[in-house]
Amino acid sequence: MPVTHAHLQTWKQQGRAIAALTASEYAIAKIIDRAGADLILVGDSLAMVALGHRNTLPLTLDQMIHHAQAVSRGVTNALLVVDLPFLSYQVNYEQALQSAGRVLKETNAQGVKLEGGYADMVHTIGKLVQAGIPVMGHIGLTPQSVHQLGYRIQGVTPDMAEKIFLEAKALTDAGVFALLLEHIPAELAEKITKTIPVPTIGIGAGSACDGQILVTHDLLGLSDKQPPFAPKYIDLSEAIATTVDRYCQDVRHHTFPPVKPPQ
Numbered sequence: 001m002p003v004t005h006a007h008l009q010t011w012k013q014q015g016r017a018i019a020a021l022t023a024s025e026y027a028i029a030k031i032i033d034r035a036g037a038d039l040i041l042v043g044d045s046l047a048m049v050a051l052g053h054r055n056t057l058p059l060t061l062d063q064m065i066h067h068a069q070a071v072s073r074g075v076t077n078a079l080l081v082v083d084l085p086f087l088s089y090q091v092n093y094e095q096a097l098q099s100a101g102r103v104l105k106e107t108n109a110q111g112v113k114l115e116g117g118y119a120d121m122v123h124t125i126g127k128l129v130q131a132g133i134p135v136m137g138h139i140g141l142t143p144q145s146v147h148q149l150g151y152r153i154q155g156v157t158p159d160m161a162e163k164i165f166l167e168a169k170a171l172t173d174a175g176v177f178a179l180l181l182e183h184i185p186a187e188l189a190e191k192i193t194k195t196i197p198v199p200t201i202g203i204g205a206g207s208a209c210d211g212q213i214l215v216t217h218d219l220l221g222l223s224d225k226q227p228p229f230a231p232k233y234i235d236l237s238e239a240i241a242t243t244v245d246r247y248c249q250d251v252r253h254h255t256f257p258p259v260k261p262p263q
């Protein structure tokens with residue numbers, strides 16, 4: 001049975017952890033979905049891991065929709081969420097409605113994710129939710145603010161921790177169906193998770209969150225640079241390089257293709 005928003009709420013109450021991953025194209029998305037991920041995010045990190053940009057800012061809404069369409073063709077079970085790219089939603093709530101509306105109309109996404117918990121963004125997210133658009137919040141390290149924050153851990157000082165805690169409560173009141181917590185101290189993520197009724201999904205936010213997400217390219221060893229909190233479960237770069245080398249050798253030694261093709 002396909003995952004719905006209601007499942008996430010139920011799983012939080014039951015203490016059944018939510019396993020989420022990113023995807024940027026059809027083939028891997030299909031494998032991730034069949035292997036049982038609960039939630040698949042078409043994250044704007046694809047600007048870096050799939051397109052080779054230095055940060056997430058250059059990605060356009062058209063490019064995101066193109067990737068989300070490819071991913072959605074491979075997803076039948078997981079809840080599908082799409083990141084709104086930088087400056088496709090920050091101008092005003094009308095822009096956010098139009099961008100989120102396009103994502104829901106043109107892909108099979110069941111929700112969108114927007115970065116930020118400041119007052120204007122809380123207001124925007126409230127408008128989206130009122131229009132019937134499921135929204136996931138994203139606070140802590142918000143990579144679209146890289147030129148202000150870098151990629152450092154957020155919420156370390158008591159003041160900044162309190163600010164993030166208040167943002168989490170405000171986004172909950174605005175109606176987010178889940179909240180992504182990125183690169184914040186585990187104790188802060190635990191406090192938020194215990195306080196708000198909606199599920200928290202953590203990345204570099206400790207083990208107390210209701211779920212975890214990783215960038216799939218990190219999990220598989222396919223990204224240029226691994227964030228400190230992202231383990232490499234397998235080194236596919238190594239496996240692919242070895243395989244390509246074997247193929248090249250076979251071509252050069254005239255052992256591929258075989259003289260007599262297999263029947």
Ligand SMILES: Nc1nc(=O)c2c([nH]1)NC[C@@H]1CN(c3ccc(C(=O)N[C@@H](CCC(=O)O)C(=O)O)cc3)CN21
Nearest residue numbers: 045048049143150151152153215218223225227228230
């Ligand atoms: N491949 C990939 N994985 C991710 O998890 C990811 C992306 N890309 N792109 C978007 C953001 C950026 N993320 C990152 C990237 C780097 C660090 C990192 O290296 N942090 C170090 C150094 C911070 C600094 O001083 O600049 C740290 O110790 O926190 C953390 C999160 C998480 N997200």
Ligand SMILES: CC(C)C(=O)C(=O)O
Nearest residue numbers: 022043044045203213
């Ligand atoms: C925090 C991560 C999961 C994200 O937003 C992305 O991959 O773009």
Ligand SMILES: [Mg+2]
Nearest residue numbers: 043044045083
């Ligand atoms: Mg993102």
